[in-house]
Amino acid sequence: MKIKKLWERGSCPILIPTPYPYNHSWLLATMASIILFLLCLTLLLLVLFFFHKHRSNKNPPPPPGPRGLPIIGNLLQLNDSSTFHLQLWKLSKIYGPLFSLQLGLRPCVVVSSPKLAKEILKNHDLVFSGRPSFLGQQKLSYNGIEVIFSPYNEGWREIRKICIVHIFNSKRVSCFSSIRHYEVKQMIKKISRHVSSSTVTNLNELLISLSSTIICRIAFGRSYEDEGTEKSRFHELVNEVQAMFSAFFVSDYIPFMGWIDKLTGMHARLDRIFKEMDKFYQEVIDERLDESKKHRENKDEEVIVDVLLQLKKERSFSIDLTYDHIKAILMDILVAATDTSAATTVWAMTALIKNPRVMKKVQEEIRKLGDNNDFIGEDDIKKLPYLKAVIKETLRLHLPAPLLVSREANEDCIIDGYLIQAKTIVYVNAWAIQRDPEAWKDPEEFYPERFLESSIDFKGQDFELIPFGTGRRICPGLSMAVPTLELIIANLLSSFDWELPQGLEKEDIDFEMLPGITQHKKNHLCLFAKNHF
The missing domain is CATH 1.20.5 (Single alpha-helices involved in coiled-coils or other helix-helix interfaces)
Structure with missing residues (x-):
């Protein structure tokens, strides 16, 4: 303008x-x-x-790993839960002992060597003490208010303290020795009847029943083995719980596609199982509360649920111990202890039947000690170093849980020159670690003698052998699991000689596994027993 x-x-x-x-x-x-x-x-x-x-390039890169597809990542490459640890082991041969995966939208790393396991589980234990949240595990553990699946927080520390101090202390474990002894003697009587009738013994079924009975009597104060429909209901529930812990929920990996879990019925199945188990735990609690009204004077008669109910009444902790806490702890004990003891014993007998030299040597040691005794007690086992070596070798080669319970990084951390970001899931492949040729001579050979002149143990200080985990997240029930395992194996080998059914050779015995967090022998181990005495 x-x-x-x-x-x-x-x-x-x-x-x-x-x-x-x-x-x-x-x-x-x-x-x-x-x-x-x-x-x-x-x-x-x-x-x-x-x-x-330029600044980003200064940060370490993530661990190498296989390329995945958009959104689903590497999920399709890892589709068999029964061989998951083997698939991870094969990938470690390509990408190294520390490699990354993308499972849906969740980043993961896999650890496959003792050196890196020590770096993560000891040197950076606090950083990697978290637990990833998976739907099935969280639901059945009452939103992770117990020991195994709880996130790392003050509540977990208090619950773990309760378990270690009041349930798994040495005095309490000793108090339960009479239960273990009685039930193992009952097992010997069952096998003796098989001998008398020339009947084959299905060790899978026998040992699952035995482990279940021992744990139920220790935890709940009763057995569920001889109660008709009650037996069926109980075992079906336990099997369903195991299945849900390892079940695949789409929402765990691709949250915006979680509606698929509802369509497939997984949500409904999980809710049903949770309600059934909650009802079962409540019945156990009500039964023990009713028993307590009789004013038991003998403290040795207390079982785990009694201890927890008494602690709830005392209110002497920084957290308010509720019935849900008690139920969640009982779930840990029932699921973790029953299956692992049975599976380990079956793997031990499988390894021994395939290695007659070792079988003969361990039986000679046991029988030399028990010449004038038809039962090997827990005090006797302290004098059996080769038996202990056999159990260590079993846990090395055939550990019942090939992958430790997964962890989660609480913050960014640099491991072996690689950046592991916060919220990354960490899988420790104990199966691969315990067969690492750099840590073990002839790692595929079942050779218990390797432990006779070695101080290596499974208590969490030697990262070549970590079947119970290590660090803050080590299994608190170790002190109860090992005596049970030793007692069962010692008396199976002391009382009987074992043979394969006619027509089978030791080469016919396989090590195939069923899927699940605890991996049982897929094909049952069926043997003929002969009385030694």
């Missing part, structure tokens, strides 16, 4: 806009200014981008 001055008498000058012809030079100048501004802005963004990239 062109400005024209108008003067009027007695008035002040004013500016009046008037039309002005279109000015190309002004338009070009304006466009040039805009372009210059955009160029400066682009240059600034490029500088910031390259500066950020």
